[in-house]
Amino acid sequence: MKEASYYEKKEAKTVQCRLCPRNCVIKPGQRGDCRVRKNQEGVLYSMVYGKPSAINADPIEKKPQFHFLPGTLAYSIGTAGCNLHCDFCQNWEMSQSAPEDISSYEMSPAKVVEEALRNKCSSIAYTYNDPVVFFEYAIDTAKLAKKKGLKNIFVMNGFISPEPLKEACRHMDGFHVDLKGFRDKFYREVCHAWLAPVLESLKILQKEKAWFEMINLLIPGYNDSSQEVTEMCAWIVENLGTGYPLHFSRFFPFYKMHDADITPMSTLSKSAEIARKAGLDYVYVGNVMGEEANTMCPGCGDLLIRRSSFFEVLENRLKQGKCPGCGQKIQGVWR
Numbered sequence: 001m002k003e004a005s006y007y008e009k010k011e012a013k014t015v016q017c018r019l020c021p022r023n024c025v026i027k028p029g030q031r032g033d034c035r036v037r038k039n040q041e042g043v044l045y046s047m048v049y050g051k052p053s054a055i056n057a058d059p060i061e062k063k064p065q066f067h068f069l070p071g072t073l074a075y076s077i078g079t080a081g082c083n084l085h086c087d088f089c090q091n092w093e094m095s096q097s098a099p100e101d102i103s104s105y106e107m108s109p110a111k112v113v114e115e116a117l118r119n120k121c122s123s124i125a126y127t128y129n130d131p132v133v134f135f136e137y138a139i140d141t142a143k144l145a146k147k148k149g150l151k152n153i154f155v156m157n158g159f160i161s162p163e164p165l166k167e168a169c170r171h172m173d174g175f176h177v178d179l180k181g182f183r184d185k186f187y188r189e190v191c192h193a194w195l196a197p198v199l200e201s202l203k204i205l206q207k208e209k210a211w212f213e214m215i216n217l218l219i220p221g222y223n224d225s226s227q228e229v230t231e232m233c234a235w236i237v238e239n240l241g242t243g244y245p246l247h248f249s250r251f252f253p254f255y256k257m258h259d260a261d262i263t264p265m266s267t268l269s270k271s272a273e274i275a276r277k278a279g280l281d282y283v284y285v286g287n288v289m290g291e292e293a294n295t296m297c298p299g300c301g302d303l304l305i306r307r308s309s310f311f312e313v314l315e316n317r318l319k320q321g322k323c324p325g326c327g328q329k330i331q332g333v334w335r
């Protein structure tokens, strides 16, 4: 086990974790809400350091990151545990488990970097469960990866305290933030957390000039009203600007959520239209078989990157991060 980075020692060997807004007060022998941070004799430890439960070389488009080294592979790792408990979680076997309940590999940060290079990946993605709960492992790996010329991506829910997020900004080259809805009620009842810290994290990323993309899973009857999507897009434009990509994703019943239908295509299209009308430059619809997900130039409307629904880049016309037609700079992390 590795000593945790952000916590305070209290009386009687109790500790308070400061990594995420839950600020768990943890007595000796107990764990935080995420199940992977344990107080042992007054010292808080990460129980998942060097113990990934999932490892894959994924297309970067699968994260989804569309403006980050398109067509490359991201060596992706995740562990047990999460600080959110979404009823619709797609990775619940990992995220809602304690480390002893699922199998894991022994993999030091150096080994992760070595394997990423061996698998011809251009980056390492900290993903699957929320990397906030394996923060120390992700940061140590990112530091080594950077020295070897690899980029790093933090695929997170944004439910993280400001100080660790600013530290992550110093070591990560990109973030992916899951903005699960735009109503605090939805966050409380369905994700068992709350919205304000997620919005604060997005503002911090923008202020720190970090690169990030956002995803919004549209769940029929829960977070997909035109009013909610309109308010969310207006908030993004006002607080973050128009240049960060927003992905709308299709919901499929999963885990504890079986009372909602698959998101209709019409809802996805309507939401994308609302986002474009609000002024967002890069709007995508994902998790839909057979549909291309292309990047168009916000300046002249030309096709820049053509992708299949299977995460393949079919064509990339960008020239040094610019549109070859009108010269418009396209925001993102390019080669």
Ligand code: SF4
Residues within 6 Å of the ligand: 017, 018, 019, 020, 021, 022, 023, 024, 031, 032, 033, 034, 035, 037, 082, 083, 132, 133
């Ligand atoms: S990271 Fe885990 S232990 Fe720390 S405050 Fe969040 S839920 Fe609690």
